[in-house]
Amino acid sequence: MDKNILQIEGLVTEFSTSEGKVTAVNNIDLNIKKGKIMGLVGESGCGKSVTSLSIMRLVPKPYGNISKGKILFKDKNLLDLNEEDMRKVRGNDISMIFQEPMTALNPVFTIGYQIGEVLELHLGLKGKENLNRCIGLLEKVGIPRPEKVVHEYPHQLSGGMRQRVMIAMALSCNPELLIADEPTTALDVTIQAQVLEIMKGLSKELNTAILLITHDLGVVAEMCHDVAVMYAGRIVEEGNVKDIFMNPMHYYTKGLMASRPNLVKKGERLKCIPGMVPSLHNMPKGCAFEPRCSNPMDICKEKMPELIEYENGHKVRCWAVEMEGNRNHGR
Amino acid sequence: MANNIANKSSNISKVQGEEGTSLWKIGAKRLIKNKLAVFGIVVLSILIILSVLAPVITPYDRDETNLTNTYQKPSKEHWLGTDELGRDVFTRLIYGGRVSLSVGLVSTSISVIIGVLLGAIGGYYGKVVDNIIMRIVDIFMCFPFFIMAITIAAILGPSIWNVMIISGILSWPSIARIVRAEVMTVKEREFVEASKALGLTPIEIIFRHILPNVLAVVIVYTTLGIASGILSEAGLSFLGLGVKQPQPSWGNMLSAAQNLRSLRLHWWLWVPPGLLVFITILSINFLGDGLRDALDPKLKH
Numbered sequence: 001m002d003k004n005i006l007q008i009e010g011l012v013t014e015f016s017t018s019e020g021k022v023t024a025v026n027n028i029d030l031n032i033k034k035g036k037i038m039g040l041v042g043e044s045g046c047g048k049s050v051t052s053l054s055i056m057r058l059v060p061k062p063y064g065n066i067s068k069g070k071i072l073f074k075d076k077n078l079l080d081l082n083e084e085d086m087r088k089v090r091g092n093d094i095s096m097i098f099q100e101p102m103t104a105l106n107p108v109f110t111i112g113y114q115i116g117e118v119l120e121l122h123l124g125l126k127g128k129e130n131l132n133r134c135i136g137l138l139e140k141v142g143i144p145r146p147e148k149v150v151h152e153y154p155h156q157l158s159g160g161m162r163q164r165v166m167i168a169m170a171l172s173c174n175p176e177l178l179i180a181d182e183p184t185t186a187l188d189v190t191i192q193a194q195v196l197e198i199m200k201g202l203s204k205e206l207n208t209a210i211l212l213i214t215h216d217l218g219v220v221a222e223m224c225h226d227v228a229v230m231y232a233g234r235i236v237e238e239g240n241v242k243d244i245f246m247n248p249m250h251y252y253t254k255g256l257m258a259s260r261p262n263l264v265k266k267g268e269r270l271k272c273i274p275g276m277v278p279s280l281h282n283m284p285k286g287c288a289f290e291p292r293c294s295n296p297m298d299i300c301k302e303k304m305p306e307l308i309e310y311e312n313g314h315k316v317r318c319w320a321v322e323m324e325g326n327r328n329h330g331r
Numbered sequence: 332m333a334n335n336i337a338n339k340s341s342n343i344s345k346v347q348g349e350e351g352t353s354l355w356k357i358g359a360k361r362l363i364k365n366k367l368a369v370f371g372i373v374v375l376s377i378l379i380i381l382s383v384l385a386p387v388i389t390p391y392d393r394d395e396t397n398l399t400n401t402y403q404k405p406s407k408e409h410w411l412g413t414d415e416l417g418r419d420v421f422t423r424l425i426y427g428g429r430v431s432l433s434v435g436l437v438s439t440s441i442s443v444i445i446g447v448l449l450g451a452i453g454g455y456y457g458k459v460v461d462n463i464i465m466r467i468v469d470i471f472m473c474f475p476f477f478i479m480a481i482t483i484a485a486i487l488g489p490s491i492w493n494v495m496i497i498s499g500i501l502s503w504p505s506i507a508r509i510v511r512a513e514v515m516t517v518k519e520r521e522f523v524e525a526s527k528a529l530g531l532t533p534i535e536i537i538f539r540h541i542l543p544n545v546l547a548v549v550i551v552y553t554t555l556g557i558a559s560g561i562l563s564e565a566g567l568s569f570l571g572l573g574v575k576q577p578q579p580s581w582g583n584m585l586s587a588a589q590n591l592r593s594l595r596l597h598w599w600l601w602v603p604p605g606l607l608v609f610i611t612i613l614s615i616n617f618l619g620d621g622l623r624d625a626l627d628p629k630l631k632h
Contacts, residue, residue: 027594056528062458098528108543117539118529167378169529 004072005176005209006032006055006094008237011069013047023281024050026233027069029307032177032226035041035207037123037200039241041256042230043277050180051230055084055211056096092122095170099182101162105154112150115169122173137168141198160191164198171202178203179211180323184219188240196223217260221245226313229253232277232288235307239314249316251293287319295320358547361625368621371614378611382428391419394577395428405599412599414587421578426604428599430580431611434495435560441499443553446506447542453507454514455537465511468504476501480563484572491580494573498563506552513545547626554619558612581608 013025025047032038040048053059054066057078071078073094077107090096098104106114113133119125125133131150138146141164154162163183170178180199184192200223203210212223220227221241228238229252237250248254255273273294284290290300299319307317316322362368381388389553397417403411411420453464480497487493517523518541560583567573568582568587576583581604588600 058524058527087530087532089530090527091531098521098525100521104525106522106526106540108546109540117531121492121530166525205505234413237454 001134003034003060004031005034005074006030007070007072007075008051008055008130009070009072011051011054011071012067013050013064015064016061016068017281021281024064024233024280025054028230028233028235030228030235030238031207032211033178035203035209036225036289037210037212037223039224040211040230041220041227043213043215045154045277045280046230047231047233049181052096052181052211052213055179056094057081057087075205076308085139091118091170091175092173093175094177094179095173097163097166097170097176097178097180097183099187101159101166102186105162105164105242107154110151110153111157115150115165115172115208117307118169133172134168136213137172138165139169141165141168141201142194143168158191160195163187163195167195167199168201171206171208174284175208177209177211179213181213182215183212184216185214188241196226199223217256218262223260229256232283233280234288234317235315236317237315238307240312243312245315247314249310249314249321250289250318251295251320252289255292287317346496352430358625362621365621365624367617368625369616371621372504373425374610374614375618378428378607378614379432381425382432385422385425385429387417388425389422392581393422393423394418402597411603412597414597414600415593420584420599420603423584424581426580426608427579427584427604428607430491430574430578431561431564431582431608434491434498434564435557435578437495438502438563439499439553439556440561441496441508442503442556443549445500447510447545447549449503450510451514451537451542451545454511454614455518455533455541457515464507466517468507471501471504474501477566480546480567481570481572482569489567489572489579491574494564494567497567498560502556502559506549506556509548510545511554513548514541517541517544547622550626552621554615554622557614558619561608561611561615581605 008028008030008182011028011030012023013023015024028047028051030038030040030051034163040051050059050064052099055071055078057066059066066079069079072090078089096231105111112131112134112184115127115137116130117257119130119133134147134150137191138149143149143161143164148187149157149161149165157165167183170285180200183199184195187195196219199210199212202208207286210223212219214220224241226238227244228235228241229244229250230236231252237244237248237253244253245257248257252273255271258271259273271326278284278291279290285304286299287300287305290296293300297319303319305317305319305322307315308322309315385393395418397413400413401415401416403409403413403417409419409421411424414420415589443516453461479501481597483497484493487543514537523536523540526540531540562574564580565582565585568580569586571583571586572581576587584604585608587600588594588597593600
């Protein structure tokens, strides 16, 4: 069993809105193993990004608030750190890649300045040493003629190049955990593949764990060792990538798998999960997925099922699975 | 990889000279293409050179009176004639330029420093801080400028320093508002969040990442602010509340010529300072407009 680099226990993140309190992340447990890539999948608005912001403690204040839970990074609870210590963790131990490479770089500074700033801040590198390190990093993420690019401005680079610069920046201090919030959504498919390849390679080379947030199942299958599926602020299914893809148990995961376009034959309609994600203001009492489920039961309306582990770390939050499992167990 | 880096570093020195095209360089190029802005730059440069080099350019002393030689028409000796005390008008005009330009610069610097600082802090932190700062701005905006300036000048006494301070302190609210609005939009951009995720402190984020993005607006405002600083100096001096005689300024030269006889007979006493105020303000405004167009990232040629 690999050591966990990040352990989230019972994380609850709430937002206060004009219509009252809303729980964006509801009692999440998540373990990320050292050097492994963990995928976090789910629909828009299911709490993926809020989870990542909670880890970095960047939930927009004062509307958002982490009200419960623990985030253990190397057995140290990040939620107990003061702001000063937390800043030392950010960028140094844990860093983050954002969704929009177009806006995530400051337009008025050169690439070298922006990467160099992080190096100076966390590693105290200055002058030539700093510049050399920047060039080395750019080279590592596969940027052609890095010694020129360091002196260029973000608007002179393409989206894929900028995302690579972001990765270089995020990896500049050899973090142990990299949070990638939909790193390839804004890129076209060929560049997407390159960027993912680079991330995967670097993860292996530097033994960096990655929390990959995405809604692209293809990316997950390609990249991840483990997957957690989120729905309406909760994890509904979790396990290693093979189990999830070969043997999805939760009806939501099954639905997701069935709605992948490459499974559909020509002339057939694309499958989809009917209905909409319930509003966070108006959560059903029981299972949040019950209104859209293809196999709803009476108990689903009444009680939220628990996340129960079946075999080999495969956890599912579903009454139907739980009952079936009990029956099997009883025999 | 270490080897690779070492190899690269030898190339760096070669490359360093050739930098990327920054927004500023693009802006400078666009500015030079703008004829009005170039006109403004040229005129302002001439004015600045004239006032800085005043003692070298004119043979006369600023306050040297010659009562046998009053109200002389422009001639070879006195390019713009002499005034009621026989002082050379051209000499006083270029010395007056020193006062007007420095009042414009200093008062604008005061207002820009206060305005940018408070605007940036308010815009970035929002909430209570922003509320307090913006209410102060509202209060300052309620003050009628000339009445306040006259009152303060009357209490503190007329002097060039008082003019600078008064006009600086009364004009920072508008820049604070502009900067606050800009900061509020810039801080929502993702690179600010990225800098947070990289562990920068709020102060570093404001000064090193947000303000450089707001700089273009500040520069444009500063040029236009200098113009209004010069105007208010001229106005206050004209009312006798600015620069004291015998120190000349364009405003008090106008005020000295303010009698029927001079207005009818001695045009060289009031046309040149008036014209210079006009031309200076016009050039600064041309330059300001040119800068605004040049530094606007939305305009791409």
